[in-house]
Amino acid sequence: METIQLPSSASKGIEPVIMVIDFFDGFHIGHQHLLEEVKSVTHERERLAVLSIERQSKYGEALTSLKDKEKLFIERGVDRYYYIEVDEKEDMPLQDLITKHLQLFKIKQIYISESFNPSEGGEFSMEKWGKRLHAPIKALPTVTLQGKEVDSESIKPLVKQGRMEAVQAMLGRPYEVSGVVEKGEQLGRKLGFPTLNLGGIDEYIQVKPGVYLGTVEISSGSWYYTLISAGYRPTVQGDSYKVEAYLLDFSGDVYNQEVTVKFLRHLRDEVNFDGMEDLVDQMKQDEHQARTLLGL
Numbered sequence: 001m002e003t004i005q006l007p008s009s010a011s012k013g014i015e016p017v018i019m020v021i022d023f024f025d026g027f028h029i030g031h032q033h034l035l036e037e038v039k040s041v042t043h044e045r046e047r048l049a050v051l052s053i054e055r056q057s058k059y060g061e062a063l064t065s066l067k068d069k070e071k072l073f074i075e076r077g078v079d080r081y082y083y084i085e086v087d088e089k090e091d092m093p094l095q096d097l098i099t100k101h102l103q104l105f106k107i108k109q110i111y112i113s114e115s116f117n118p119s120e121g122g123e124f125s126m127e128k129w130g131k132r133l134h135a136p137i138k139a140l141p142t143v144t145l146q147g148k149e150v151d152s153e154s155i156k157p158l159v160k161q162g163r164m165e166a167v168q169a170m171l172g173r174p175y176e177v178s179g180v181v182e183k184g185e186q187l188g189r190k191l192g193f194p195t196l197n198l199g200g201i202d203e204y205i206q207v208k209p210g211v212y213l214g215t216v217e218i219s220s221g222s223w224y225y226t227l228i229s230a231g232y233r234p235t236v237q238g239d240s241y242k243v244e245a246y247l248l249d250f251s252g253d254v255y256n257q258e259v260t261v262k263f264l265r266h267l268r269d270e271v272n273f274d275g276m277e278d279l280v281d282q283m284k285q286d287e288h289q290a291r292t293l294l295g296l
């Protein structure tokens, strides 16, 4: 799969494509269903492309990073991942912006979700837009869970509330963040709980501060159960939001490695303990609870 930021000269003169347009934030079960439906009617000789609108103003609000989307699109057999970055300084309406970028393409068919409105709430005629783009547009029905439409904006508050089971139901997979392991104050090992610190995760929405049960992929295909601490670490006068992971039954140096942390379940809220002894006692209880839940 090729990833191409628009505008790009690579977009000129390519063969006819089937194009799916969306924000694709979270790549939830609605997005997955949309791509599956489109794939099922796409011939082998046709190129399947997605055009994803990346809202730069939403930094710290993303469910999935650009890299995550790349991985997920590859898994779904997408041939090209085009994206447009839109920030708060952009004053061109979204519909015009997309039209401007797509005018260079030979598009056979465009697919969107019924809930996708490029006029951002304003009046939107699919037929008129299709004429401007010289391509037919088809809107496919949205996916529902408990009768409610699944969309990124309803997943985000659940992440902020630590409701990881509900998040997982809507994403069709656990919520995950990927980053690079950074050096911290090296206190964890002294407490008997070394924790890898995830760096480069500012783009993601912050999960509710607390302790979670999860998994970590250390290297391709090698997974560990983990206790995740997400939050401000008030007991040690932490100054910023961090995501750290204490891996069960693991030892080794993973500094500077890229790792993916998956959140399975919220175990408890973050506590401001009076001292390190109370913190360590609680971490031991957290580990015991995790092992009991996992049958380890």
Ligand SMILES: Cc1cc2nc3c(=O)[nH]c(=O)nc-3n(C[C@H](O)[C@H](O)[C@H](O)COP(=O)(O)O)c2cc1C
Binding pocket: 184, 185, 186, 187, 188, 189, 193, 194, 195, 196, 197, 211, 227, 228, 229, 232, 233, 234, 235, 236, 244, 245, 246, 269, 270, 271, 272, 273, 279, 283, 286, 287
């Ligand atoms: C299972 C677990 C639970 C934790 N719970 C809390 C907590 O409730 N409050 C808190 O301030 N820090 C908590 N922490 C974060 C620790 O304070 C932090 O891991 C420790 O200070 C080591 O930091 P370092 O890895 O940067 O050296 C927790 C960490 C783990 C692994």
Ligand SMILES: Nc1ncnc2c1ncn2[C@@H]1O[C@H](COP(=O)(O)OP(=O)(O)O)[C@@H](O)[C@H]1O
Binding pocket: 181, 182, 183, 184, 185, 186, 187, 188, 189, 190, 193, 194, 195, 196, 197, 245, 246, 247, 248, 249, 250, 251, 252, 253, 254, 255
């Ligand atoms: N079970 C484990 N879980 C997490 N990290 C571990 C584990 N065993 C060894 N490590 C290593 O130790 C580091 C964390 O130790 P820690 O004392 O908390 O230092 P830091 O403050 O730099 O994160 C990790 O980055 C990793 O390289």
